[in-house]
Amino acid sequence: MATINDVAKRAGVSKSSVSRVLNGNFEYMSEEMKNKILKAVEELNYRPNSVAQSLKKKSTQTIGIIISDISNPFWSEVLKGVQYECTRSGYGLMVSSSGEDAKVELENIITLKNKQVDGLIINTTGRNMDLFNQLEDEMYSFVFLDRFNDDLKTDTVIVNNILGAKQSVQYLIDQGHKRIATLLYPVENKSPRIDRLEGYKQALSENNIPIDEDLIKICSQKSESGIKATKALLSLPNRPTAIFSTNTLLNLEVLRGVREVGLNVPKDVSLFGYDDYPWVPLLDPPLSTVAQPAYQMGAKATALLINRMKRKRKTKPRIVQLDPELKIRSSCLPPSI
Structure with missing residues (x-):
């Protein structure tokens, strides 16, 4: 695999100039130099080392979501919305399910945090308040989805x-x-x-x-x-x-x-x-x-989480409540008895 040194050598520039282009920083750089570096990147099929970038930026550009019941088709629609917003914003996604088990939920949160996900979307069991309070104290970004908890004020997306x-x-x-x-x-x-x-x-x-x-x-x-x-x-x-x-x-x-x-x-x-x-x-x-509105719930929760991660400071939590819609079909008639 080509390295950043190989790109610099091919383009005839310094390694720092290559790094600036890769990070989208074109200020004080001529169009000729930028194009020369981009051409070298393309010719060498250079791909930045994501692990190294994560260590440098202290970000993996990945979020995690913990849902309660992966067998419920409701969550497949939610995940479509989450995935859309992740892709649009340049984030990867890791998915896990608690199965409505508070212990499994706790283990999933710890596992995802250990994998350095930048934030979490949680459909909580409502039984790990000590851990959530600890995450709040650490200013770790997370958003509740579908379930609201009066004991903890954090960004939440729910349906009425x-x-x-x-x-x-x-x-x-x-x-x-x-x-x-x-x-x-x-x-x-x-x-x-x-x-x-x-x-x-x-x-x-x-x-x-x-x-x-x-x-x-x-x-x-x-x-x-x-x-x-x-x-x-x-x-x-x-x-x-x-x-x-x-x-x-x-x-x-x-x-x-x-x-x-x-x-x-x-x-x-x-x-x-x-x-x-x-x-x-x-x-x-x-x-x-x-x-x-399952798709919208997933997309909105992801957007809230990404905004919270970017702010990197405590702000007043937002509660987003979406309205459902009745779909009237033929399973209801006036009573027969």
């Missing part, structure tokens, strides 16, 4: 989940439903889940519909938990006429649960889900959903 849940349940109420169930994964330390439950309750309360705890099912994240919860709901003497599902994977399990008890969506029970993808209209029936 109260609004999304409230609007979807209101849509079901407007169709005449009063027995509306909801399925969620455990809500502890998970602001999106807390907010979706809050939006559900607000819609009921504002329409003078009593909140029935029997219609609120907290599912484990083990496979088929949503199927079992759906079957339990539909076996109630006064079963719900509509279900509000709060997660992509739960959406699919609710559909399966309804079919396994011999009922039909939307003829026997209406279903309004969360998250929207190109394949959702292909479901039977096409599912009404709350669409999150």
Whole structure:
């Protein structure tokens, strides 16, 4: 491989002049010299040593992201936005998943820091506050994504989940439903889940519909938990006429649960889900959903992180809240019972 000395020798200039050109510093340099150096770089196919540059600049031009559940297709859309902004800004990307395990999250943060990533985007489990406070004290750059934590003020990108849940349940109420169930994964330390439950309750309360705890099912994240919860709901003497599902994977399990008890969506029970993808209209029936701006979330969180890394000083944290959008399809009808 060619070295910077080889380039300098080929161009007939000093090594410092080559270094200035490679760093984009053309001030006080003639056009002739600049072109001569660039020609030598091209002829020798010179590539700067990224490790050496990182040591010199104390930057690897790489960021890391830690997501909670790599199996959820929501995160593939988020990562597209993150990757776009990284590429646009000249940064590499390292991805890891915590699997909703606080210990794994902690290990991932330490590993990525040891690999010298310049900053982190974190979809936090909400259980490593001591570490986050330590990162704040060190002025290490990180941004929370999708989940908000009241105990730590840092740049955060979230969706207005109260609004999304409230609007979807209101849509079901407007169709005449009063027995509306909801399925969620455990809500502890998970602001999106807390907010979706809050939006559900607000819609009921504002329409003078009593909140029935029997219609609120907290599912484990083990496979088929949503199927079992759906079957339990539909076996109630006064079963719900509509279900509000709060997660992509739960959406699919609710559909399966309804079919396994011999009922039909939307003829026997209406279903309004969360998250929207190109394949959702292909479901039977096409599912009404709350669409999150996942791509924009990823891009915005990355832009916030890069700006924070460049400032290299403490600034007032920014909370960016994006609005979801309802996608109305044919999975909801007025109640049949």
